[in-house]
Amino acid sequence: MKAISQRSEEGDAVGSAGADSGAGANEAVPDEMFPKARDFAMKIYKIVALRFGDPNTLPFLHTFLAFMWHMSKYPAAMTHLERDFPWQLTATMLNHTFQSCGFEARMESEEFPGALKNDTPRPLPEDFAMRSLVYTEDYLPSKWFKESKVEEDEKQFELASMVDQRKERLLWLGRRIASTGRWLTWNDLSRRFGVADEWADLEDATSTFPAFGERNEYS
Template sequence: MDEFLDGLDNHIERSTRRWLELGYYIGLSNICAVVGYGNESSPLYNVLKQAGDSQDHFMTGSEMEPSVAQQLADALRLANKTHSVVLQRVGDLNILPYLHVTLAFIYHLTYYPEAMAYVAPEFPWKLTALMLNSLMDSIESHSRIESIRFPEHDKGKGGDRLPRPLPEDYAMRGLLWVDKYFPDGWFSNDKIDDDEKYFEVASMREERRERVLYLGCRIAARGDGKWLEYDSTTHRFNTHLQELLKTYVIV
């Protein structure tokens, strides 16, 4: 783990645009580790799967086997340290796919306090707020990122909407934690060939920036400022870590 983290910043620097793709795969790999790769003994998977099944009982920290608790702690440590390295690269738009998949996961957790309780305490909220603020300056329409409605872009002839998912959208498709994120029919555009689905085009940069900020606003709204705060007057994000740490204690 330490070897990976020690070389991560230089790896991102050298990879330049190649990290657009590498980033979301690394992000998804870390999320899969946190969720336990679908292992039902994993507390995160247990919470998310049972929530989807409308069951009532959720695994608490005291119910975890020591080995499972250690696996979760290790996965969270790797994920959060990776977040911290990536989020310090302010101005590097090649990290946005990583941030996108990460915030899509966090957004899903806002619907499940039992799951968020495992992730929120050590998540680098301050670095996230700083990164989001750095992305805000070039946004032309704040109403789009502040809206509850998913920010769609592409339209076909006559105004008919033809969705054009981002490459990482296809990578996230079907995963347990995106069912509340993508709008209905988001993957319905059959005009996109399989070879084109993961092809990066220039217009995706601004769309991705907008999506990341949209997710930041939704996380702030769903948590009533508990994790992230968003001021719609100044268009700035903030967080208060001490209150957060007092709020989330796993028992």
């Protein structure tokens, strides 16, 4: 919590690994359990993210990227995460998601991609689960829930339209992270996600594992 006690301001000298991480990072020394928890979480993320193309992975990927977007606003905290997070794999997953969209995803604007005009807000099941958590305080608008007409016993219902909603959320979150230029990147000409130079030489696990639905030794 010490590492996220102060938000990075525009023009902040606090940068990613390799840059001066400031007093906040020096004071926020993780306890002995943190590396174990981080490694466990990253291993799970990699396993799930490698199944890009499987719609069942979208709720998990959505919640994880929401967390990473929140953490990206605290560079001192990100120094404890960025070298273990699979940026190349995430860029590949986002590109696959973008290519699979049969609609124009709202990802250019910083405005949360909520309900379309005149539509009643319909939070995703994981939105209700993430509600009021620290890392979603600047992600899910309060009116997103206040204006919703979803009954208590319907909050976990899955609708066919939620696949596209989750794809749009993933792309929107990816663009927000890419806007910093520190981890993910976005190319307006090629319309593709990439990674910042610092992470470009890391091993890309996607070269070993095919997308979901393709044959592999684990099929």
